[in-house]
Amino acid sequence: MKKKIALKDIAQHVGVSTALVSYVLNGRAEEKRVGKEIAEKIREAADTLNYRPNQIAKSLKTNRTNTVGLIVADINYRFTSGVTRAIEAEAGKNNYTVILGSSDEDHSKFAELVNVLVNRQVDGLILVPVEKSESQIEWLKKHEIPFVLIDRNFPGIQANHIAVDNFRTAYQCTQHLIKTGHKKIGFINYKTTLYHLRERDRGYFQALEDHGLKNNSKFKKEIREKHVQEDVLRSVQELVAQGCDGIFFATDIIAINGLKYINGMQLRVPEDLAIVSFDEAEAFELFYCPITHARQPLEEIGKIAVNTLMDIINHNQVNRQIYLEAGFVLGRSCGE
Amino acid sequence: MKKKIALKDIAQHVGVSTALVSYVLNGRAEEKRVGKEIAEKIREAADTLNYRPNQIAKSLKTNRTNTVGLIVADINYRFTSGVTRAIEAEAGKNNYTVILGSSDEDHSKFAELVNVLVNRQVDGLILVPVEKSESQIEWLKKHEIPFVLIDRNFPGIQANHIAVDNFRTAYQCTQHLIKTGHKKIGFINYKTTLYHLRERDRGYFQALEDHGLKNNSKFKKEIREKHVQEDVLRSVQELVAQGCDGIFFATDIIAINGLKYINGMQLRVPEDLAIVSFDEAEAFELFYCPITHARQPLEEIGKIAVNTLMDIINHNQVNRQIYLEAGFVLGRSCGE
DNA sequence: ATGAAAGCGCTAACAT
DNA sequence: ATGTTAGCGCTTTCAT
Numbered sequence: 001m002k003k004k005i006a007l008k009d010i011a012q013h014v015g016v017s018t019a020l021v022s023y024v025l026n027g028r029a030e031e032k033r034v035g036k037e038i039a040e041k042i043r044e045a046a047d048t049l050n051y052r053p054n055q056i057a058k059s060l061k062t063n064r065t066n067t068v069g070l071i072v073a074d075i076n077y078r079f080t081s082g083v084t085r086a087i088e089a090e091a092g093k094n095n096y097t098v099i100l101g102s103s104d105e106d107h108s109k110f111a112e113l114v115n116v117l118v119n120r121q122v123d124g125l126i127l128v129p130v131e132k133s134e135s136q137i138e139w140l141k142k143h144e145i146p147f148v149l150i151d152r153n154f155p156g157i158q159a160n161h162i163a164v165d166n167f168r169t170a171y172q173c174t175q176h177l178i179k180t181g182h183k184k185i186g187f188i189n190y191k192t193t194l195y196h197l198r199e200r201d202r203g204y205f206q207a208l209e210d211h212g213l214k215n216n217s218k219f220k221k222e223i224r225e226k227h228v229q230e231d232v233l234r235s236v237q238e239l240v241a242q243g244c245d246g247i248f249f250a251t252d253i254i255a256i257n258g259l260k261y262i263n264g265m266q267l268r269v270p271e272d273l274a275i276v277s278f279d280e281a282e283a284f285e286l287f288y289c290p291i292t293h294a295r296q297p298l299e300e301i302g303k304i305a306v307n308t309l310m311d312i313i314n315h316n317q318v319n320r321q322i323y324l325e326a327g328f329v330l331g332r333s334c335g336e
Numbered sequence: 337m338k339k340k341i342a343l344k345d346i347a348q349h350v351g352v353s354t355a356l357v358s359y360v361l362n363g364r365a366e367e368k369r370v371g372k373e374i375a376e377k378i379r380e381a382a383d384t385l386n387y388r389p390n391q392i393a394k395s396l397k398t399n400r401t402n403t404v405g406l407i408v409a410d411i412n413y414r415f416t417s418g419v420t421r422a423i424e425a426e427a428g429k430n431n432y433t434v435i436l437g438s439s440d441e442d443h444s445k446f447a448e449l450v451n452v453l454v455n456r457q458v459d460g461l462i463l464v465p466v467e468k469s470e471s472q473i474e475w476l477k478k479h480e481i482p483f484v485l486i487d488r489n490f491p492g493i494q495a496n497h498i499a500v501d502n503f504r505t506a507y508q509c510t511q512h513l514i515k516t517g518h519k520k521i522g523f524i525n526y527k528t529t530l531y532h533l534r535e536r537d538r539g540y541f542q543a544l545e546d547h548g549l550k551n552n553s554k555f556k557k558e559i560r561e562k563h564v565q566e567d568v569l570r571s572v573q574e575l576v577a578q579g580c581d582g583i584f585f586a587t588d589i590i591a592i593n594g595l596k597y598i599n600g601m602q603l604r605v606p607e608d609l610a611i612v613s614f615d616e617a618e619a620f621e622l623f624y625c626p627i628t629h630a631r632q633p634l635e636e637i638g639k640i641a642v643n644t645l646m647d648i649i650n651h652n653q654v655n656r657q658i659y660l661e662a663g664f665v666l667g668r669s670c671g672e
Numbered sequence: 673a674t675g676a677a678a679g680c681g682c683t684a685a686c687a688t
Numbered sequence: 689a690t691g692t693t694a695g696c697g698c699t700t701t702c703a704t
Contacts, residue, residue, distance in 0.1 A: 002480050006697055017675045022699060033673060050479075055455045056401065057697030059392045060680050067456075075421055076618075081411045088438065097452055100436045102424065116433055120391045120403075143386075144338050260621045282412075283619035285596045342681055353691045358683060369689060393681035396696050 004054070010045045014038070021046075025053070059121065067097050068309060069117035069125045071110060075102045078252050078281055079151060079296065080128075086302025087126060094310055096123070105225060107132040118145060124309045128152060131194055146312040150305050152196045153321075160312065162304045164296045165323040166196045170203025172328060173248050173276045173294055178211045180334040182246035182274050184219060186239035188232060188258060189250035191222035200250050200278060219244055223254065232257040240267065246274035246334065252281040259287055275333040290331030297324050341387045349381045350374070357382075361389065395457065403433050404645060405453035407446060409464045411438045414588050414617055415487060415632065416464075422638025423462060430646055432459070441561060443468040454481060460645045464488060467530055482648040486641050488532045489657075496648065498640045500632045501659040502532045506539025508664060509584050509612045509630055514547045516670040518582035518610050520555060522575035524568060524594060525586035527558035536586050536614060555580055559590065568593040576603065582610035582670065588617040595623055611669040626667030633660050 011018045021042050023032040029039040059065045068091055072080045088098050099117060103110035110133045124146035129137060134154055140147050149161035177185050187204045190197055208216045219239060223231030236258055239247060249255035255277035267273050269289045277293040284291045304322060311318045347354045357378050359368040365375040395401045404427055408416045424434050439446035446469045460482035465473060470490055476483050485497035513521050523540045526533055544552045555575060559567030572594055575583060585591035591613035603609050605625045613629040620627045640658060647654045
């Protein structure tokens with residue numbers, strides 16, 4: 001890499017001090033009452049010498065990096081791409097850069113990433129926490145490092161967070177299956193302690209109870225995160241064998257796998273089996289029957305997350321626990 | 337954010353100089369022959385004081401950030417998630433962090449991102465260049481900033497790059513349709529000057545020619561990047577009207593849209609229409625018929641890209657133009 | 673209106 | 689074996 005042009009190079013070139021150059025190039029010429037001509041000369045020199053400010057040096061001095069760290073759970077989730085895009089856009093508006101890392105749902109990788117990002121002096125973090133990452137969150141709180149949680153949170157830890165209302169959304173999904181005349185409603189969810197997924201359980205159970213279908217709860221299946229394919233296959237087979245006429249999938253990934261096997265089993269949707277999915281997937285478009293599903297407001301989550309983080313960074317008092325309403329997309333997978 | 341512990345704090349705490357602390361904490365205690373006991377004390381102090389090295393300061397001094405910038409074309413492409421994952425993993429092994437940005441196929445956004453990343457002193461860049469980004473690439477060359485192109489390149493610009501062999505892969509895809517007995521083979525590709533997509537054209541045409549189907553070239557359709565949905569729909573309709581018995585889709589995005597409309601038109605694959613796609617999509621799994629497609633070696637591309645970049649950064653002479661072979665996944669979308 | 677200089681936290685050359 | 693110190697490129701206070 002060629003030698004870089006520094007502030008003092010252009011100061012030398014013009015024959016002024018570095019202070020003036022700094023003022024002018026930071027748009028504070030007026031404020032600092034720098035002579036018009038000098039200012040112009042400085043700008044010219046910066047241009048011809050192709051000056052690029054060294055953000056590292058600037059950061060060291062100002063103690064600000066204008067960088068936020070974003071740790072997602074898995075880069076393949078629909079949630080991730082949508083929310084990442086929104087976060088990058090909103091961060092850009094605030095003149096911030098996003099450093100992205102993926103924990104792949106692994107808490108040690110999560111801890112490692114937090115570490116790396118904090119060492120790199122990010123001004124704040126936007127986190128999708130994973131199982132067993134409570135101690136990391138506590139650590140961030142203790143050290144007063146600005147952060148906001150999205151998608152997930154821990155009921156025992158008070159922190160700023162933005163997410164969809166999982167309970168309510170799951171309730172609606174289940175209720176939709178009930179209202180479209182289905183009597184034996186299966187539910188497939190991950191086996192996990194993650195609160196947001198437990199909330200989806202609660203929504204399912206509550207809806208059953210409120211509609212006098214409490215006995216349906218035996219149709220709830222749990223799958224292991226490391227064995228999605230085989231467990232979903234087994235679960236679908238079991239539910240069908242138990243005579244279910246509808247299935248509610250707790251996530252897009254589960255839904256995609258479920259539908260794949262339903263295809264394989266030659267079952268027709270919605271005639272043989274009604275389907276509702278929490279979250280949408282691009283893949284749904286290729287299924288012969290439009291899938292009814294809840295849609296998270298990814299744009300909004302990302303936007304609010306960034307703005308909340310900005311508030312924290314700028315030392316405004318913030319205490320936000322936001323549960324957003326999900327959209328509900330009506331397909332034909334529960335009948336017409 | 338609480339006051340940070342700095343090197344000198346722990347030096348003070350132990351009663352030694354900052355130099356010793358620096359040596360010990362960078363694992364150079366032996367090399368610098370620091371006393372065993374002192375070294376131990378320093379490590380302890382660092383631990384209890386919860387010292388986190390300030391990478392910014394380190395970078396300013398060493399002129400190295402251990403950061404690579406990755407600019408992708410669109411975060412929703414299958415190519416992106418796969419290759420990002422591979423790059424992050426490989427970069428991590430080399431003790432590097434990845435800063436990700438997405439240009440959304442927009443050259444001014446691309447330029448802006450290059451700028452931001454260079455100002456942030458990334459040690460190098462991995463780029464998926466977009467249309468009209470030639471000047472940026474030239475600029476990077478001129479300033480001897482380490483970079484490697486992936487997925488795409490410009491024939492007029494000599495640069496290190498890693499990609500799949502687009503010509504050969506497209507040739508194989510087309511040939512497969514021919515060999516499975518199809519006579520009127522449509523092809524849908526983007527209208528673009530991007531060389532890698534033009535190479536796919538060339539592969540298609542060459543295969544037709546080599547198999548005496550030169551007249552088929554009227555079945556090639558171009559779609560606009562900003563109007564994928566409507567243009568793909570129109571193209572499929574036209575090809576069907578022209579009596580095509582097979583379609584080759586030039587990208588996963590085009591394929592997903594194409595299949596969606598084929599579904600809508602009540603056409604059966606492969607009976608009414610045979611299909612081959614360049615690139616795979618998760619969505620294919622939900623289509624009733626397994627789609628035959630080429631699969632790019634994303635892992636390998638990412639890995640080689642990082643290692644090439646590391647070589648450049650470490651001043652090894654590097655001149656690599658690598659064209660990898662794609663995998664070919666046999667579905668049933670061209671018949672049994 | 674402009675300049676001199678301190679100092680951000682760290683590394684490394686040099687001194688002891 | 690350990691300490692002292694210059695300096696990375698920038699911002700900003702204080703002088704002038």
